[in-house]
Every structure is written in C-alpha cells, then in structure tokens.
Amino acid sequence: MSLLCECSKMPEFYRCLPNGIKKNLPGVSIFAHFFQGPDELNIDLDFDTLLKLEGRALIAKCKKCEQHWYLELAPEETISEDFAVKLHPEQNWQQFDPVPIKQFLTLLAHNGFGQKKCAWVGCDNYALGSTSICLQHYGV
Ligand SMILES: [Zn+2]
Numbered sequence: 001m002s003l004l005c006e007c008s009k010m011p012e013f014y015r016c017l018p019n020g021i022k023k024n025l026p027g028v029s030i031f032a033h034f035f036q037g038p039d040e041l042n043i044d045l046d047f048d049t050l051l052k053l054e055g056r057a058l059i060a061k062c063k064k065c066e067q068h069w070y071l072e073l074a075p076e077e078t079i080s081e082d083f084a085v086k087l088h089p090e091q092n093w094q095q096f097d098p099v100p101i102k103q104f105l106t107l108l109a110h111n112g113f114g115q116k117k118c119a120w121v122g123c124d125n126y127a128l129g130s131t132s133i134c135l136q137h138y139g140v
C-alpha cells in the first residue's frame with residue numbers, strides 16, 4: 001500500500017453539490033473540507049468498479065492503494081463524484097448504509113439546526129439552520 005496515494009488526501013467522506021445549491025447552504029463554506037470533490041482539489045483518483053449497487057451507487061477500489069470506496073457518481077458520469085465514503089476492509093459492502101453519513105453532511109451543509117421548529121404539522125424537531133424543515137423531513 002502506497003502512502004503517496006492521493007486517496008489519503010481526501011476526507012473519510014465527502015459530497016459534491018451543484019454550485020447553484022451550494023450558494024444557499026451556509027455550512028458548505030464553513031465545512032468546506034466535506035464538500036470538495038477530487039476535481040476541485042486537483043486530486044486524480046483512478047478506480048476499478050468492484051460492484052454496482054442500486055441507482056448510481058457502486059463499490060470501487062483505488063487502482064493505486066486499494067482503498068475501497070462507496071461512490072454515488074454524478075449524473076453526468078464525469079470523474080467528479082457526487083458522494084463518496086471510504087470503506088474499511090472489514091465492512092460488509094452490500095449492507096453499507098449511506099443515509100447516516102448523508103444526514104450528517106446535510107446537517108453540516110445547513111450549519112446545524114436553527115431556532116425554529118419544523119414546519120411539518122405535528123413535528124417537534126428543530127428545523128435545519130437555513131430551512132424551515134427538520135433533518136428527517138428534509139431527506140437526503
Ligand atoms: Zn488510493
């Protein structure tokens with residue numbers, strides 16, 4: 001395993017969002033580390049696909065260092081991944097659930113919770129900082 005692989009410069013997980021959406025999310029610049037893809041960082045990652053999952057998701061392996069990744073590719077099928085998580089070798093890839101990490105990134109993107117309650121009738125959760133709905137109702 002090469003210590004020089006560019007994979008190691010990427011965070012444990014990240015999510016790239018379209019620029020139009022980023023503008024409205026105050027947490028994206030505060031927690032920029034989690035919202036920059038390899039393209040923006042000039043990092044060149046080269047993957048082998050190991051397993052195609054539902055939709056745009058796949059399990060891939062770095063060609064250089066063999067780091068395993070859970071990836072959801074951007075619709076254009078470009079190099080820039082929409083959502084990526086580093087997997088640990090002992091993890092069961094088929095059963096990997098990306099939702100908790102996506103929710104965490106959504107919370108960061110909105111810079112946490114605001115002071116108002118969710119606009120959904122009967123929901124007692126606090127709304128995300130830059131919306132009127134809570135994390136559960138916002139979706140991922
Ligand atoms: Zn690598």
Ligand SMILES: [Zn+2]
Nearest residue numbers: 118123134137
């Ligand atoms: Zn709610």
